[in-house]
Amino acid sequence: MAESAVSLVVDKLLPLLTQEVKLLKGVHDELVGVKDELKVIRAFLKDADSKAEKEDIGGSVKALVNQIREEAYRIEDVIDDYVLHVARRPDYRCHLLCRIASLIKTCISRHEIASEIKDIKSSLLDINDRVKRYNFIPSNQGASSSNAGRGLMDHHRLSSLFIEEAELVGIESRRDELIRYLVSGDSQRKVIAVVGMGGVGKTTLAKKVYDNHRVKEHFRYHAWITVSQSYHTTELLRSMLKGFYKAINEPFPDKKMDKDEELIEEIKEKLRQDRYLVVFDDVWEIGFWGIVELALLDHGNGSRILVTTRKKDVADFSRGFSLVHVYHIEPLPQKEAWELFCSKVFGFEFKGQCPNDLEGLSQDIVRRCGGLPLAIVAVGGLLATKKSVQEWQKVLSGLRGSAMTSDPCINTVTSILSLSYGDLPYRHKSCFLYFGMFPEDFSIKRRRIIQLWVANGLVEERSDMTPEEVGEEYFMDLIDRSLVQKDEVSVKGVPKTCRVHDMVREVILSKSEKLSLCHVSSSCSTFEGIARHLSISNRGSNPPKRSTRSQTRSIMVFDKEMLQKATVRVIFTKFKLLTSLDFEDCPIDHLPKELGNLLHLRYLNLRNTDVKELPRSIGKLHNLESLDLRFSLVKELPVEISDFPKLQHLLAHGGYATGLKIKGSFEHLEFLQTLFTIKVDDDVSLLNDGLQVLTKMRKFGICNLKREQGRYLCTVLEKMTCLRSLLVYTVNHRVEIFDLEFISSPPIQLQSLWLGGQLDRLPNWISKLHNLSKLILSYSNLMDESVEVLQALPNLKSLVLFGAFNGERLHFEGGGFQKLKYLYLAGLYYLNEMLIDEGALPLLERLEMGSCPMLMEVPSGLQNLRYLEVLSFAGMTEEFNQRWSQQESKISRHIRIHRSDGTYNPDDKASFEAWEKRKFGSWEKHMFG
Structure with missing residues (x-):
């Protein structure tokens, strides 16, 4: 992580040295020297950081790494401070004495900065000398504790292998399902990958499954191989071969087989x-499959490979040479987690029943473990030795703090979870730790976290991708590694929101604290200490008297x-x-004129706040890249907003068919x-x-459009060749x-489209939108x-027709809407018949219908919708409801029925408009985020 800090500074230095910035005499050369020293030090840091994740490096090396990181932060501060002073040129409209005073002040500041840079360079030279003395080899001071750590890990894996089935909870159905995958099905060789976060019970x-008698009888040859992060190919092949000989009770041959080729042939x-x-247990990298593909051939006799892994890409990679079934294993639900906890803690003394005086504390502890079997068992083992309520309260509070790393039992959990963190690429580590900025059990929007990563320089620049696309790649990698959990998912299967497991969050906070990276403050009055990123919660009512956080780069x-x-x-x-x-959802109602002081600001989020207007000083923020004003009270942007050369994202609306008035031109907003x-x-x-x-x-979204302006809009849209999402609303859409x-x-790349207003006919170009997946008319x-x-x-996967169809008969023909999963029909005032042919809507999962007064x-044909999960009717006629009640039991055998007749009254204008606003708002969120 220190290496990431240094890389970030080097990345900042390069453009500064190449841009036409009038650096003070001597400052340029000093900065070149700083850059060169940092590049040398970076190699040492990469080695030290890597080893620190896998073993305990010596205290002296740790101190050196921390010192380098602090120097990197210090350099970044100086660079940003220098740019700040360069940006503050004197205003030539003021009188001569004012300009002279400003120049003198700026010169003094620049000389101070030059002196600071010299001092930093001297410190780096000293650090570099010490790095050379260590010769890139961490001290052995921590060897014993490292071995102890590995002992804990080995103990956990052994415990997972030999745990009694009577001690397990909720495993029977999972076990039986996996056994079916192994002993039945296609004769082609198949890979079954059990994927889940560390400690969720994959090995157990x-x-x-492996020990089950049905499995052992079905396969003549079988072997269990523990792979882990640092496997040796030859030993892996040898262990596999020994397992096969053991399975048929034959001795392993005496002949010498030291080469991989010999073992593979055998x-x-x-x-x-x-x-x-x-069974390959605990696989970490896709390169492992190369050996498997060479040694384990497909003979068409129903052979199977079972893999446990935390990383989805390990499972997916084998699709090139085998059938694959990915089996995701999730944390236990609360009921099963409680059962496991009680059996572990109260199994002997209380026959698995929790005493009344401990039930409240026990429920809190189980919730804190978040359904993670490893955590429940580890904490349960610790509690089994505690007798008093006070001791239990101490354990509960410790699950949020030092006990996570100090207590040997609980430390096993954090060690296992930390393995996934240690396996991350450097750039991904900083992004992963940024999740610590969000409160516990918080639903985190994918787009929001990615924008924050980009604004804070945490994603690498690539010539062939936008920063947001790189961030998307990082985000999905964290999902696929089971470090972050999916929450809400779009119709395309992409996570819209996610959550971080409580135990994982504690690991994040622990590592962030050591790195001075993130700080979670309970109120705005506690700004002590140093942190690059600061998160504030819980009624910051008292203004802070002082602040030592000049290094802070982001605040939420x-x-x-x-x-x-x-x-x-x-x-x-x-x-x-x-x-x-980021002030999202915070009820602030104003921004002070001092907003203009934040000359480095790249991201400002005022979504769902009470801010009514932006100060004119916002015009000074020439580095601003993202401004989010959605659902704020801002109705109009000042003219200064049009002079933002780096602005890329301007989000501003207060619900469907509402928009923001913009003064000024778009002449300088070409990167939008x-x-x-x-x-x-x-x-x-x-x-025009x-x-x-x-x-x-x-x-792009535009509203208040008149008919005669449509031709001009068409000209604009033709030039937006990269457009993915489009909303267009007329001035009076009815x-x-x-x-x-x-x-x-x-x-043609358009994926989401909403047209609100009257159409003589459907524009003919819509038929050419072969990438369109969401459509609202x-x-x-x-x-x-x-x-x-x-x-x-x-x-097309999602379709909404609201007051958009005037026909009397709606016929879904066979072969139509082949990928549609969500269909909403409402306000179809002339519809009196609806038919669904066999083969139409074959993948439909959700059908919702609103007011159709003639239906x-x-x-007809609802029974043809084999994948339908939800069927909902609202505001339908009495005649329709009566006929539905007669047929409901027959149709609903395989469908989850959700009826909401009281949602709104179509005849009550106020009730209907309130419902319409809510519904349209939810669609807009679904389509455009």
């Missing part, structure tokens, strides 16, 4: 005729109470080197990728000239007609031929 489950010869099962505030203006002002005056500031949603007025210059420069746009026929080259009043076009869209009969 695999061992119970294995291939042995397995030529009979079925085999090999999680507070449901109104912050005092003095507290807000401190954030803007004391933390001048901030690159990201997100503009969602803006409000147009009668002046066509915005469409202003938006023409936005050729890099990926997400009456105003769209005119969107003038697009000859539509944005509201108040469009289309007819039958339009539905035929939509049915042919090859990748009396239940849709």
Whole structure:
């Protein structure tokens, strides 16, 4: 992690040295020297950091690593401070004495910075000398504790292998399911991969499956191989071969086999005729499959390979040469977790029953373990020795602090979870630790965390990808490594939100504290210490009297109470080197003029706040890349916003069909990728000239559009060749007609589209959108031929028709909507018949229907929807409800029915409009995040 800090500084130095910045005499050369010293030191750090994750390095080396990291932070501060002073050129509109005073002050500051850089260079030279003395070899001072750590790990794995089945909870169904995968099915060789986070019970489950008599009888040859992170190919092959000989009760041959080629040939010869099962426990890297592919051939006799791993890519990689079934194992639900806890702690003395005086504490402890069997067993073993309530309370509080690493029992849990952290690439480690900024059990938006990573320089720059795309790659890697858990998932299967397991979060906080990386403060009045990133929660009502956090680069505030203006002002005056500031869901109602002090700010999030306007000083933030004003009270942006040369994401809307009025031009916003949603007025210059420069746009929303402005919008959309998401709303969407026929080259990469307003007919270019996966049409009043076009869209997964169809008969023909999973139909006021053919909507999982006042009969063909999970009706007629009640039991055998007749009253305008706003808001969130 220190290496990451140094890399970040080197990355900052390079553009500074190449840009046309008038560096003070001598400063340029000193910075070149600093850069060179850092590059030498970085090699040592990479080695030391790597070994620190796998073994306990000596105290002197740890001290040296910490010192280097602090020097890297110090250099970053100096660089940013220097840029800050360069940016503050004197205002030539003021009188001569004012300019002279400003220049003198700036010169003094620059000389101070030059002196600081000289001092840093001297420190780095001294560090470099000590690095050479250590010769890149960490001290052996920690060897004994390292061995002890490995002993704990080995003990855990042995415990997992030999745990009695009577002690297990919730394993029977998992075990039986895996056994079925092994002993039945295709005769082609198959890989079954058990994937899950560390400590979730993968090894225990695999061992119970492997030892089952049905499995042993089904496979003549079988072997159990523990792989782990540092495996040796020759030993792995030898262990496999020994297992095969042991399975048939034959002695291992005496002949010498030292080469991999010899062992592979022997294995291939042995397995030529009979079925085999090999379990590879704890696989960490995809390179392992190369040996497996060479040695374990597919003879078409039903052989199986069972793998346990924390990393999904290990399982996926084998798809190139074998059938694969990925079996995800999740933490235990609360009921089973409680049962396991009671059997472990109270199994002997109380026959598995928790005493009344300990039940409250016990429930809290089980919740804290988050369904992780390893944690439950480890903590249970510790509690079995505790007798008093006070001792139990101490254990519970310790699960949030020092006991996580100091107590030998619980330390086993953190050691195992830390292995996954240690296996991460350097860039990913910083991103992973940033999750510690969020409160416990917080649902974290994917896009939000990625934007924060980008703003804080935590993702690497690649010429072929945007920073956000690189961040997406990091995010999915953390998901696939089972370090972060999926929460809400989109129709495309991409996680929209995620959570971090409580135990994993404690590991994050522990490591962040050691690295001075993140600090979680309980209130705004506790700004002591040093942290690069600061998270504030729990009523920051008292403004801090002092701050030593000049090094802080990002602040996140999680507070449901109104912050005092003095507290807000401190954030803007004391933390001048901030690159990201996140107030999402915090009820602040203003921003002080000191916002303009944050010249390094790249990310400002005011989503769902009470802020009504932005100060004009925002015009000074020339480094701003992302501004999120969604669901704030800001209705209009100051003209200064148009002079942001680096702005890439401007998100500003307060719900469907509402947008933000923007003053000024888009002339200098050529890098803008997100503009969602803006409000147009009668002046066509915005469409005719202003938006023409936005050729890099990926997400665009526009509302208040009039019919005659449609032609201009079409010209704009043709230039947005990278567009992925589009929302267009007319000024009065129930009456105003769209005119969107003038697009000859539509944005073919478009994935999400919402058109709100009247359409004479469906624009012909929509049929060319082969990547479209989400579509909402509201108040469009289309007819039958339009539905035929939509049915042919090859990748459409989500469709909403709200007041968008005026036909009397809606026919879903066989072969139509082949990938659709979600369908919502409402406000279809003339519909009196709905038919679903066999072969139509084959993958549909959710069908929701709202008010259709002419529809009396239940849709025909519901029984053809084999994958339907949810069927919902709301605001339907009495006749329809009566007929549905007669057929419900027959249709609902395999469908989860959700009826919500009381959701709204179509005849009550206020009730209907309130429901409509909620529903449209949820669709917008579903489609556009």
